[in-house]
Amino acid sequence: MTENKKTIGKDHGREKTTRVRVGNFSISLDGYGAGPDQSVDNPLGVGGEDMHDWVVSTRSWRQMHGREGGTEGIDDDFAKRGSGNIGAWIIGRNMFGPIRGPWPDMNWKGWWGDNPPYHVPVYVLTHHERPPLEMDGGTTFYFVTEGIHDALAKARKAADVKDILIGGGVNTIQQYLREGLIDELHIAITPTILGGGERLFEGVDLRRSGYECVRFETSEKATHVILQRKQSEDA
Amino acid sequence: MTENKKTIGKDHGREKTTRVRVGNFSISLDGYGAGPDQSVDNPLGVGGEDMHDWVVSTRSWRQMHGREGGTEGIDDDFAKRGSGNIGAWIIGRNMFGPIRGPWPDMNWKGWWGDNPPYHVPVYVLTHHERPPLEMDGGTTFYFVTEGIHDALAKARKAADVKDILIGGGVNTIQQYLREGLIDELHIAITPTILGGGERLFEGVDLRRSGYECVRFETSEKATHVILQRKQSEDA
Numbered sequence: 334m335t336e337n338k339k340t341i342g343k344d345h346g347r348e349k350t351t352r353v354r355v356g357n358f359s360i361s362l363d364g365y366g367a368g369p370d371q372s373v374d375n376p377l378g379v380g381g382e383d384m385h386d387w388v389v390s391t392r393s394w395r396q397m398h399g400r401e402g403g404t405e406g407i408d409d410d411f412a413k414r415g416s417g418n419i420g421a422w423i424i425g426r427n428m429f430g431p432i433r434g435p436w437p438d439m440n441w442k443g444w445w446g447d448n449p450p451y452h453v454p455v456y457v458l459t460h461h462e463r464p465p466l467e468m469d470g471g472t473t474f475y476f477v478t479e480g481i482h483d484a485l486a487k488a489r490k491a492a493d494v495k496d497i498l499i500g501g502g503v504n505t506i507q508q509y510l511r512e513g514l515i516d517e518l519h520i521a522i523t524p525t526i527l528g529g530g531e532r533l534f535e536g537v538d539l540r541r542s543g544y545e546c547v548r549f550e551t552s553e554k555a556t557h558v559i560l561q562r563k564q565s566e567d568a
Numbered sequence: 569m570t571e572n573k574k575t576i577g578k579d580h581g582r583e584k585t586t587r588v589r590v591g592n593f594s595i596s597l598d599g600y601g602a603g604p605d606q607s608v609d610n611p612l613g614v615g616g617e618d619m620h621d622w623v624v625s626t627r628s629w630r631q632m633h634g635r636e637g638g639t640e641g642i643d644d645d646f647a648k649r650g651s652g653n654i655g656a657w658i659i660g661r662n663m664f665g666p667i668r669g670p671w672p673d674m675n676w677k678g679w680w681g682d683n684p685p686y687h688v689p690v691y692v693l694t695h696h697e698r699p700p701l702e703m704d705g706g707t708t709f710y711f712v713t714e715g716i717h718d719a720l721a722k723a724r725k726a727a728d729v730k731d732i733l734i735g736g737g738v739n740t741i742q743q744y745l746r747e748g749l750i751d752e753l754h755i756a757i758t759p760t761i762l763g764g765g766e767r768l769f770e771g772v773d774l775r776r777s778g779y780e781c782v783r784f785e786t787s788e789k790a791t792h793v794i795l796q797r798k799q800s801e802d803a
Contacts (some may be wrong), residue, residue, distance in 0.1 A: 362755075362781060362793055364599040380775065440616040442699065520597075522757060524784040524793065528775025534598040540763025546597060549759040551786030558597055558759065 351489060352496045355506055355518040356415030359384035359555070361527040366503040369529040373431045376444065378530045384523045387554035388412050397450045407552040414518050420492025422451055423484050425505035426459040429474065435461045442466060443474065454491040456484040458505060481508050502529035510537045516562060518544070521555040586724060587731045590741055590753040591650030594619035594790070596762040601738040604764035608666045609677065613765045619758045622789035623647050632685045642787040652755050655727025657686055658719050660740035661694040664709065670696045678702060678709065689726040691719045693740060716743050738766035745772045751797060753779070756790040 360366050362382060368378025375381060386396045392403030393412040403409070414479065430441045443449055448469040455474050463476040477484040488497045499509050509515050520533070548559035595601050596619060603613025610616060624631045627638030628647040630688065638644070665676045678684055683704040691710050698711040712719040723732045734744050744750050755768070783794035 341786055362795070363772075363774050364767075369675060407634075458691070522597075523780040523789065525777055526774045526795070528773040528777075532599075537598075538763040539598050539761045542763075544761055546761060548757040553784070555759065556786055556791040560597070560761070 344479045346557065351423050351492050352418070353485070353499065353509070353514055353515040354415075354496050354509075355501075355515060355520070356419075356501050357388060357412055357521065358388070358501060358506070358533075359520060359521045359523050361523060361525045362533045363526055363528065364534065365527040365530040365535040366501070366506070371427070371431075374471075376431065379529065380527050383525045384521075387521055387523060387552060398522070399448070401448075407550055407557065408554060411519060411550075411557045416498070418496050419453060419489035419498045420495025421453055422455040422500050423481075423488050423505070423509075424455060424457055424496050424500040425502050426457055428500060428505070429457045431449070435464050437547060439463070440465075442468065443553050448472070454488070455500075456488050458484055477544040481505075481512065481514070485509075485514060503533055507535070507537055510539075510542065513542055517525065518558075518560040520558050520560070523555050524556065531567075570803075571747040586655070586727050586729060587751040588720070588734065588744070588749055589650075589731050590734050590736075591654075591659045591749060591757070592623060592647055592754060592757050593736060593741070593768075594622070595768050596758060596760045598761055598763065599767045600762040601736070601768040601771065602766045603757065603762040606662070606666075606765075612664065613762065614758065615762050616765070618760045619756075619762075622756055622758060622787060634683070634685075636790075641787055642792065643789060645791045646754060646756070646785075651733070652690060653731050654733045655730025656688055656723035657733050657735050658716075658740070658744075659690060659692055659733055659735040663735060663737050663740070664692045664694075671676050671698050674698070674701075677703065682706070684691075689723070690735075691723050693719055716747065716749070720744075720749060720765050736766055740773055741768065742770070743749040743778065748777055753795040755793050755795070757793065758790050 358366065368375070368381040371378045377384070387408045390404050391409040391412045392405055393409050393416065395401065397405035397416060429443055431478055432441055449472040452471040455472060456477050457474050459476050460478060462478050465476070466474040468474070475487065477487065485497070490525065499506055499515060543558045543563045545563055547561050548557065550557050593601065601608070603616040606613045612619070624641045626637050626647045627640055628644050628651065630636065632636035632651060657711040663677055664678055684707040687706040689708050689710060691712050693714060693716065694711050697713050701709040703709070709752070710722065712722065734741055734750060778797045779795045780798055781793055782796050783792065785792050
């Protein structure tokens with residue numbers, strides 16, 4: 334597996350500038366980022382957890398979740414790259430929790446316990462106001478009701494020169510893709526079949542938006558692709 | 569890259585029985601089997617030809633097209649596997665040619681010249697009758713107007729104990745998938761972006777149909793996956 338040298342490891346000369354990224358996002362062979370019938374027991378839909386086989390055993394993922402050990406290699410390299418140098422996250426409300434509609438109370442504090450694995454500000458897109466929620470370990474959830482542009486502006490301030498990660502889910506990524514606001518996507522294509530659910534690239538024309546594949550590497554558990562928008566000097 | 573030993577290389581005990589297969593079928597990262605704006609100049613749509621980079625340099629593909637040389641390795645292994653042991657092909661009319669509606673005359677004889685690379689009977693799905701078309705090298709095109717089941721019955725007779733390849737395009741494969749008539753698919757996921765066109769797994773629920781991924785291997789140019797229907801003894 335050789336690297337495509339054309340754009341890899343370069344930031345198109347814009348070093349130390351914030352990039353808006355999708356990282357470590359897994360999809361099935363049939364293109365779904367979440368399976369059918371999402372619920373509290375199956376936050377990624379039926380079969381959705383299988384898409385994470387490649388990442389949960391890596392050293393980087395275990396470290397991020399306060400555990401020791403783990404594998405090194407291609408999967409770990411990409412896991413590290415995906416979650417590295419992040420100054421702020423943006424996530425959809427369904428990624429924050431299973432509750433829909435107005436907040437019944439302030440008891441739900443995310444899927445991740447008292448010390449979520451973010452350790453930076455996390456902007457949660459929602460239609461329902463809620464005060465910021467400060468957690469252990471540096472994570473604070475901010476609830477943004479003014480839309481994706483407002484969330485991005487807030488995340489830019491918080492991230493300073495670091496990157497912003499659009500964490501998901503599918504609908505949130507699509508909203509930012511359609512507005513042309515994502516500089517780079519790292520997608521892990523996994524040997525799973527979901528059959529239904531939310532298709533990542535539904536209603537998104539990646540070609541028209543100017544994306545190209547600049548890396549294509551595979552472990553036994555996933556094919557990792559990096560998509561970047563073509564820069565004008567390459568056109 | 570290790571092989572999944574569970575079902576690989578086995579024919580589920582049904583040796584010397586015809587299997588209905590899709591082989592060497594390429595899709596883009598965004599899931600399209602053909603790009604937008606198909607035409608005589610772009611039979612696979614704009615950008616579609618790029619999906620075939622992995623196959624056209626292989627020894628097997630070159631041999632099939634009467635040329636010498638070519639590469640060996642993973643891509644060649646899959647190319648050989650895909651086109652090997654085939655007793656009959658079934659293709660859609662749009663794969664046979666760009667003409668729509670009734671045949672204006674009998675002049676169009678396919679994209680492939682006098683000696684097409686099939687060398688076995690090829691059943692072409694169409695709504696418009698036409699006499700069989702015998703070509704050099706053992707290829708005869710039969711035009712089937714009675715639908716996909718009739719084409720499959722005819723292909724079974726012709727194939728005897730060999731396999732039947734559903735060659736494409738996307739719409740033809742989907743018709744057979746929806747009827748549960750395909751035993752195995754070999755799909756090559758390529759580092760291309762088409763942005764639009766015909767999505768291979770649109771309106772198809774592979775999970776409900778019982779498919780599982782039994783091989784997942786990658787060259788620099790494609791991730792090859794083999795999908796097979798689970799057999800009752802595995803369930």
